[in-house]
Amino acid sequence: MTTVLEESPAPVDVEEIPVPPGAPAALLRSLIGPHRRRVVVAMLMITVQQAALQAGPLLVALAIDRGIPALRHHDGGPLIAVIAAYLGCAALSTVLQRAFIRLTGLLNQDILLELRTRIFRHAQRLGLDFHERYTSGRIISRATSDVDTLRELLNEGLQELLAVGLSVCYIAVILVVMDWRLGLLALASALPMALLVRMFRRRSSRVYRRSRTAVASVIVRFTETMNGIRPVQAFRRERANLTAFEEVNHQYARANADGLLEMARYVAFSRATANLWITGVVLVGAYLVTDGSLELGVLTGFVLYLRRLYDPIDQLAMFLNSYQSAGAALEKISGLLAHEPSVAEPTAPLPLPATTATGREVSFESVRFAYRTGKEVLPTFSLLLPAGSTTAVVGATGAGKSTLAKLLARFYDPTEGRVLLDGVDLRDLAGPDLRRGVVMVTQESFLFSGTVAENIAVGRPDATRAEIEQAAREIGAHGFISALPDGYDTDVRKRGGRISAGQRQLVAFARALLADPAVLILDEATSSLDVPGEQAVQRAMRTVLAGRTAVIIAHRLSTVEIADRVLVMDAGHIVEDGTPADLITATGRFADLHTAWRDSLV
Template structure:
């Protein structure tokens, strides 16, 4: 029976090894898994914005002029009270007309510039987000198999969805509010001092407690919103992995346990949200208490000075209007700080992901493969002094040496954990050896350009993963330039043509998500056809017939006997029926080769292979 872990791996996700109660713990933050290097998030933001510097400067100029137009309103009111209205009482309507035209003109100018700023900043923000999401996708694909085995797909999805959404809110909503608030404070402070420097200094002094209130909120909210970001990421991870592993969930009746685990994560997210809302409420109450007190003090002193004749009424009116504008952004400022801390936490996690380096790197100076003999695609493979250990465990392969001549088909058998699949992954360069070298026609795999390596070595695994799309499109992954005739020929060679032709739309039938429209055995045949169309020098079959029934397996073996002729092949198999087509059999135990010979030679030696073969025959009977 396939284990839950194997089933989850087949669905494209790594299993969660931690118990459910650990996963639900809010203290186990997602950011802890991939800490970003110091300054990485700021460097990432600068790199994203750099191509749009001209647009950013233009947007800044537009906003500067727009704020100038907006802040002219109270000055016009002061002029109207102190100059235009008295002039009107003496029969002169000109100043009133100037006031009306000026107010209307500045309002229209501010609106037009506001629209231009929103359009320009929105376009820049969307371009930045598009590039960021594309970087996450491209980088995740470039990272090695070892990374994806320990960092689940749900976390990557959280980086590209909820974390990017947090940054979107900051760029498209919060950043505009911040710039407007910043410019407004500068304009208002300057105008207050210009109108009356004594009252202006007094008004600015009353705003000092507000600065302290903002600093306290910023300190507390950074902790709160970091916890909230981690909580929503945990919810996404659990949800994604449960849906990806729905078959083992059903098979092993995990619904109730999953409900409990998800409820714990959901409750942690609710508590984090509640704490964020409460923190925002505290900030709003404190800020408006400071603001209203400050306005009251300024109005009292200003009224006293108006009554004593040392301040004009229009100036006091302008003061009050400007003070209201100074304190109006309190709520937007709180929302911005909310978005800011959420975006900073998200940017840190994205920067941590993008800072990961592929364990299998492109060589600085690639070495091309030598041209092989005409009509013989096979490549010679050699393992020399190879040792290998996974980062999360002990040594899997002790010192290991193996030579496979070009064109030879080698089957590798042994108990689970013997190192068979590790051998295949090293040959496919999903991993690099800890020591030693794996060579292809004498060229170290680490010196080959990744595209050339992927053309030269193709692996078919037991997962037989198919992408959404037609059968023809899935087969053509082996060679995107292949014609329909070549696709059909590959399917015929592997024995897949008959079942494909019987589908409702033949080769144009959509296999749907993960190939769910066709059976597991049929998916495996399509995967075989895809590999054969690639025409590699080395073909690796990692338990690739495990999903086939007996008739299907026989059809594939018959096709393989023809297709593999002249090609180097490494077959990892539990079914010993697959071994019969091999030229050579290796029996592995604890990462070492303990038997090596042809199938017939090993059967008569009465060793480990003979015992495995006898047990297999009895199981078949």
Template sequence: MTSATEQQLDDREEAEPVHAPAPAEPDAFDQDRLPAPKNAQALLLRSLLRPHSRLVWLASVLLLVQQAAVQAGPLLVAYAIDNAIPQMREGRHGALIAVACGYLGCGVAAGALQRAFIRVAALISQDVLIELRARMFRHAQSLSLDFHERYTSGRLIARATSDVESIRELLTDGLEELIGVVLSVVYISVLLIFLDWRLGLVTLVSYVPLYVAIRRFQGRSMLAYRRRSTAIAAVIVKFTETMNGIRPVKAFRREQPNDTSFAELNHRHYRANGDAILEMARYVVTSRLIANIAVAGIVVWGAYRVAGGGMALGVLAAFVLYLRRLYDPIDRLGMFLNSYQSAAASLEKIAGLLAQTPTVPAPEHPVALPPTAQGHPGREVVFDRVRFGYRTGGEVLPPFDLRLPAGQTLAVVGATGAGKSTLAKLLARFYDPTGGRVLLDGVPLVDLSPADLRRGVVMVTQEAFLFSGTVADNIAIGRPDATREEVEAAARAIGAHDFITALPDGYDTDVRKRGGRISAGQRQLVAFARALLADPGVLILDEATSSLDIPGERAVQFAMQTVLTGRTAVIIAHRLSTVAIADRVLVMRDGRIVEDGTPADLIAGDGHYAQLDAAWREGLA
């Protein structure tokens, strides 16, 4: 297990898809790099900032003035030494009072402006973050299922959490310091040249090696950090997998092999981590060395000229003070650049995600769903020359026609991969057909507003996911405005009431993350109650009873007979017991409808369904 896992990670690091578990053709999804227009990041950033342009201007002005106030200090020191002291000796106080007022004023202004800037910047960055999060959330929700199936939930969650987090880190912690450092470098350089252009030029010359050092560090640290994040990702995967699969881990005595493989992954991270820290150390030494050499050079030349009378003493003092301010933050610049880089990488990935267009878009001009006939909640479904194939090629459903009169209960049977679920997903508009139309009471599904669509068609799937919250909350997803009585009635109708009331807090029991100790069968009952509460015109059940035991299944069927009266329903099942309540049966094989008729007709024949039925009856005996 170990060696292969690492092999794969190695491959990823070196980006050589030799043993990568990818399908034969390279796929943008597998490389976690979605196609996006070239300037998608810049456009995204601009669109996020545009609504706040006034605040951005305000923040810029605040920061510019604030830096000016901060950098005035040494200038005042120079003035004090060169002007105030001689004046004082002559008994005049004007210069000293000016210095005192100036220094105090600048000190207070610097603090106050900094305070204002932080608040304004926080307003901007928080709103930008909220907007970014909301956009991703909305976008992920609007993207169709085939995207979700290819992109995987793990990646989507990583985009919405760790990538947003790295942008947040930059916005709230790094960006202002980064800008602050750059601004102070500009200000101080200008001031130094103003104070003494020759010494100022020496300072400017020192920027060249510093720039080289920063660039080198950026390149090397990016590699080191990338290695480290790959290494920690491997550690996290192994860790999570072990903890989530603790039962099989224990049952198959994986503890010691796991220890060994974890130790190897952990050691890899240890090396990469050390490398990254050392890279930082190397940078700090280099930048310090350059800065200190520059300081020594300027001190010598400056002192020499002061001694020769070519420069005022106060100017030298100001220089020394400024140099300290200039070079000190350069150590930290490396850190900010790192967070800037990782944020830029995250923004790129997010921009790629946001550039995906939903393949199942909501209509721009929705057509209203006509009201149903009096007392009949059911609706007519028509598949009109519908065919379906995946974008990557390969036809799943060849063109077919199918009409379900309102109120009919249709069962679809067939082996795994026969296309049953695809048929159901087309009807629920999880996918759009590659050709043809699906009509609900004569209205194409693509023209229905999302709200109308879901009033019309609801699908219950095999995987019964529970959201955190109470059992009642989970049922109420079917209809959020339902009263407690209605929720309980739905649960009762499907036979879930008994187990729910037996839970510690009944309907108010928190299901915790992913279902807690509610068994798979019980989760399916909750999902049923949810669908019942939604009261749709067409109900699709895709393997919705697979985890129920026979009495549970029977109870559901019994309930269904009442519930489905007048409603249109499509039931998909492996097991024939589930389809007993159907008016009509479709048998599918390889994407084609091979048998179609009432259960009685089909059993009387000698087709696939008759054989299945015979086998099933045998099993019951």
């Protein structure tokens, strides 16, 4: 059997993640669905508000053609009635607009809150393979800049769209009713306006897709540089990183400039069309007035309505601008949320048998693993780890050690075969049961912002302070924790930067021990410890690992001494299997590794 020496999947361009047909619309429906009642109320409010608002010019026409002539005959009743109706419509429009803005504002915040929560929750569900391909900066972009783009559309654009749409409908009806000849002439402008809108949408949609991709690249570049600031400064990468950042920043600026240019073209042509049409209508209307077939008040109201019909052109352009940008953002968010986790929760989870004093048995049955690129990392193999045993896995970098550990922790599912825990396939276990049963300590030893005690209690949030301190004592971390300024209440700050790498690993050990798993995986977990620290951990581990199944992935052969069994891996194969003592006295790879390690200590 042959294999390729790979421990991580090949990088894949995030833009290759497909967006299923209809996903953006489905996402929008699912967000709005729970708020249908408020949406209906808001629609009724804006419908009545626009009706009250658009009554104004019609009332002006009535005042000119009916109110003023009656006033000449000393009858002020019609004019007073028109004025009262005008003021009443204005007041009703103001009240309803305020209520509409307040209601939709609260509705929009609820929708955006749910959307951010979905992105965060789904990002945590996605498998390790996804996060190794899809950088954190792009996920941050989906939850921040893309959501903010949707916020701008919901808070401002939709109100403008509804107002413009309703006003156009109302005005179209009123114009035809007032004078069908001028009304049809005015409505004929809909054809060139529709062509302009279609052209703008087609051209700008491409621009705003580029814009959303460009802003994500800016966030990715910035996030990666700040997260890696130590190697950046250590290797004097500031100038090179600045050059790379300026490149993506200029791409973002060019995309925004192209979007503004498209909007400027649309506004210029639409204004020119509107002005030409108004001029034509006024000329025809003036001829009809002089001919006696049209009243002056009707022409005055007509002109006022035409201004109301064409004035929102700029607002419509701004909405189309927001709509295109928000459409691109919604597309990218829906693509992320539609991406199914590679490690899925079982639909009908099975319970784990009760834990025994001897831990749990681990079995790899005809397991094979290859990344999505198709390159094989672990060829087909079977392996049994008896309950309560401590197994060390050693080998050169790229031999497949960490991949084996990730399969046991179910960060990945095997391409073929099964991984069993006390006879139960890991794929049939509910996530909480699996995380309680199997805990992995990695060489990264990631700590969250918060106190030392909170970081130790990650695996058991309900643990008492006494239990937290006891775990730290058993692992040998109590001394340095007590010496911190606030002891266990000391804030470790971002990524545990307040304490050393070795101390972070001790805290990670204490966290794992407090969680009390039946299976404990240590993946290079002593790599950052100095010799005294490593010896202290090894002494503690001999007691802690009793009654627990353990897998130790190690480069340092000193860590292997506490193991009952050693597996030597090479190119994905298990090439040696035995006790440390037997393998040291043999003439195989482990004996060579042990001799080289011992010579390095001299």
